[in-house]
Amino acid sequence: MCDEKTELDIQQNLNESTLNRRDFNKLLALGGLALSFPQFAISSDNVQSKDVIVNTPSGNADAYFVHPHKGKHPAILMWPDIKGLRPAFKQMARRLASSGYAVLVVNPFYRDVTGLALPEEISFPSKKAWDILRGYRKRLTTNAVTEDAKAFFAFLDKQPNVNTNVGAAAMGYCMSGAFVMRAAAEMPDRLKAIASFHGGGLATDTQDSPHHTVVRSKAAALHAIAENDDAKAPEMKKLLKMAYNQAQLEAEIEVYEDTLHGWCPPDSRAYNEKQADRAWDRALELFNKHLV
Known part of the structure; x- marks a missing residue:
């Protein structure tokens, strides 16, 4: 789970060549993304995208919808990490859409803020940033999710x-x-695959732990x-495996070597390109198999 302790781990192991959020955004704005991260430089010739508003019982949620130009495609909902909807996740959605999917990446904090969760002038990590994000996160109860x-x-x-x-x-x-585990349990006939990356609190000793929802799911899973998350909560993977085995659901649960919490988004200080790409490929294999 992302908190001050995980950020301290990142700081202690920081690779000076890793981009932060601001550097990634500058690279994107200057058109240099294709040189540094070609896997995220998806041409508009390949996909079509737009900012959208989704009506929910709690208000209007801003989101980004992207899909191939032609045809109908399987739907994928992408929830970002605690830093919210931002350019890096829009690029990730474009990358996924280029593989043949209709992707909606959402602002999870729309109840409190539209657009960026953190203004550019507020650095992350910082006490001010954590105070803001924790306030947003508290409103994302199980019912809200x-x-x-x-x-x-x-x-x-x-969508057509x-x-x-x-x-x-x-x-x-x-x-x-x-969130994806709870969604799969809530909509078992719609969701056939879920994937989580450096997810926190997926299996705990509490009654409302997400792993208790697996019995109501029909979705194959990648976790x-x-x-470093596994080092802090080594029982999580065991509880997850037990839950999926009991539900007789396919699940790939793996600890990725040499990774720190936050290692998948390309604007993360913990970004591990090699392992992030491997996890991405495993997710694509899962989707290609089950979204048919």
């Missing part, structure tokens, strides 16, 4: 670019790793765990 998931898929399923005759998927990072 499942309410949002239903609204997001209701939006997706109305979405194939509703096949299964859908959800992807979650950091705090939203738990890509950061090495």
Whole structure:
């Protein structure tokens, strides 16, 4: 789970060549993304995208919808990490869409803020940033998350670019790793695959732990765990494996070597390109298999 302790781990192991959020945004604005991260430099010739508003019972959620130019495609909901919707996740959504999916990446904090969760002038990590983000996060109760998931898929399923005759998927990072598990339990007939990356609190000793929802799910799963997260909560992977085995669901649960919490988004200080690409490929294999 992303907190001050995980950020301290990152600081202690920081690779000076790693981009931070501001550097990534500058690179994107200057058109230099293709040189540094060619896997994220997706041409507009390949996909079509737009900023959208999704109506939910709690208000209007801003989001980014991207899909191939032609045809109908399986729907995938992408929830970002605790730093919210930002350019890096829009590029990740474009990358996913270029593989043949209709992708909605959402602002999880729309109840409190539109657009960036943190203004550019507020550095992350910092006490001010954590105070803001924790306030937003507290409102994302289990009921709020499942309410949002239903609204997001209701939006997706109305789009002419979405194939509703096949299964859908959800992807979650950091705090939203738990969201995809709860969504799968809430919509078992719609969600056929889920993927979480450095997800926190997926299996705990509490009654409302996400792993207790697996019994109500029909989704195959990928849970890509950061090495330092596993060191702090080694029982999580065991509880996850037990839950999926009991539910007789396919699940790939792996601790990725030499990774720190936050290792998948390219604007993270913990970004591990090699392992992030490997986890991405595993997710694509999962989606290609089950969203048919």
